[in-house]
Amino acid sequence: MKNKIASLIVAAVCLSLISCSHSLNIKNSKTYLTTPKYSPVEKPLNIGFTNISGNGDQLWCCNAIIEKLAAKPFIGMVQSNYSLNQRTSSEREFVPDYVISIEPDIEFKGSGWNYPITFPGFLVFAHAWNGYKYSANIDTKITIRDANGNLFKDFTVSTPYKFNHCDFGRGFWSSSGWWTPGLGALNSVLGFFMIRYDKDATDDFYIHVKDNYSTYVVEKVVEAIVS
Numbered sequence: 001m002k003n004k005i006a007s008l009i010v011a012a013v014c015l016s017l018i019s020c021s022h023s024l025n026i027k028n029s030k031t032y033l034t035t036p037k038y039s040p041v042e043k044p045l046n047i048g049f050t051n052i053s054g055n056g057d058q059l060w061c062c063n064a065i066i067e068k069l070a071a072k073p074f075i076g077m078v079q080s081n082y083s084l085n086q087r088t089s090s091e092r093e094f095v096p097d098y099v100i101s102i103e104p105d106i107e108f109k110g111s112g113w114n115y116p117i118t119f120p121g122f123l124v125f126a127h128a129w130n131g132y133k134y135s136a137n138i139d140t141k142i143t144i145r146d147a148n149g150n151l152f153k154d155f156t157v158s159t160p161y162k163f164n165h166c167d168f169g170r171g172f173w174s175s176s177g178w179w180t181p182g183l184g185a186l187n188s189v190l191g192f193f194m195i196r197y198d199k200d201a202t203d204d205f206y207i208h209v210k211d212n213y214s215t216y217v218v219e220k221v222v223e224a225i226v227s
Contacts, residue, residue, distance in 0.1 A: 021128065021166050021167055021168045021171045022127060022128055022129065022130065022131030022132075022164060022165060022166035022171070023131075023165070024131075024163055024164070024165040024201060024204045024205060024208055025131065025163060025164045025165070026161060026162075026163045026205075026208050026209060026212070027161075027162040027163055027164065028160075028161060028162050029161070029208075029209065029212045032159055032212050032213070032215075032216040033212070033216075034215060034216055034219045035219075036072075036215070036219065041074045041226075043076070044074055044075060044076030044077075045074060045075055045076060045097045045098065045225070046075075046076045046077045046078070046079075046094065046095060046096045046097050047069065047070075047075060047077075047078050047079075047096055047097065047098055047099075047100060048078075048079050048082030048094070048096035048098070048099040048100070049062075049066055049078070049079070049080045049081070049082055049099075049100050049101070049102065050081070050082060050083070050084075050099060050100070050101040050102075051081045051082075051083065052080065052081065052102070054103075054104070057104075057106045057202075058103075058104045058105075058106065060206055061102070061104035061106065061138065061140060061213070062102045062104065064210050064213060064214040065102055065140070065214050065217050065218060065221075066078065066080060066102075067214065068211075068214035068215060068217075068218045069218045069221065069222075072218070072222070077094060079094050079096070082094070082096065082099060084099060084145070084148075084149045095147060096147050097146075097147065098144050098145065098146060098147075098152065098225060099144070099145045099146070099147065099149070100142065100143070100144050100145075100221065101141075101142070101143040101145075102140065102141070102142060103140070103141040103142075103143070104138060104139070104140045104141070105138070105139045105140075105141070106136065106137070106138050107136070107137045108134065108135070108136050108197045108199075108202065109134065109135045109136075109137070109197055110132070110133070110134055110194075110195050110196045110197040110198070111132070111133035111134065111135070111195065112195055113133045114132045114133060114191070114194045114195045114196075115191040115192065115194065115195055116191070117130060117132060117133075117174075117194070118174050118187050118190055118191035118194045119177070119184060119187040119188045119190070119191040120184065120187075121174075122174050122175060122176075122177040122178065122184060122187050123177070123184065125175065127166045127170070127171050127174040127175075128166065128171060128175075130164060131164030131165050131166045132164065132165060132166050132170065132194060132198065133162070133164055134162075134163055134164070134165060134197055134198070134201060134205075135160060135161065135162050135163070136160070136161045136163070136205060136209075137158075137160045137161075138158070138159045138160070138161070138213065139156055139157070139158050139159075140156065140157045140158075140159070140217050141154070141155075141156045142154065142155055142156070142157065142217070142220070142221060142224070144221070144224060144225065152224075153224045155220070155224065157216070157217045157220050159213055159216060159217070161205075161209060161213075163201075163205060163208070165198070165201040165204065165205070167198065167200045167201065169200065170194065170198055170200070173190055174187065174190065174194065176190075
């Protein structure tokens with residue numbers, strides 16, 4: 001009898017380990033699909049970007065946008081950390097057609113749905129086949145000035161993303177209801193912690209949305225410049 005119980009426990013642990021994670025899946029990336037626009041310009045446009053500041057998330061947004069815009073065929077020279085007021089000797093040789101400031105604001109959130117995914121969802125390994133629900137709201141403020149510092153245009157691009165994800169660590173604890181005492185009672189408590197956003201999903205999120213996000217924002221910038 002003891003051997004059967006031990007075998008069941010081992011089987012439950014093994015099954016929970018196998019069913020621990022869910023690959024990140026962006027649910028609404030198609031919302032931001034856009035056809036790249038190529039402007040008929042007389043000469044390549046030089047773009048200066050003002051000093052980039054902020055936390056790691058904000059820097060990621062800025063760098064993704066700069067990289068994507070610099071790859072456009074009608075863009076000439078691109079210079080980061082450009083200053084209209086204090087120009088170095090090298091900056092005097094660089095004359096921008098436009099100077100752009102990027103100010104992203106990012107907020108990651110969990111979801112109340114993550115509670116039922118944990119309890120009683122652990123019984124059917126909901127965290128593994130569905131993943132936990134998260135959202136990332138990115139509002140990117142763009143300010144465009146001419147070479148003399150005069151305001152040309154300013155606007156905000158909103159890209160709220162919804163995605164599902166479950167890493168091994170969170171999945172392991174979600175599955176623990178199968179092999180801990182209390183017939184899943186522990187999961188009824190863990191569910192409250194699972195409602196919150198899991199920061200371990202952030203790096204994977206950036207990998208998945210980099211091209212989608214940067215292309216969408218850059219096309220908005222291009223529209224503003226050529227319109």
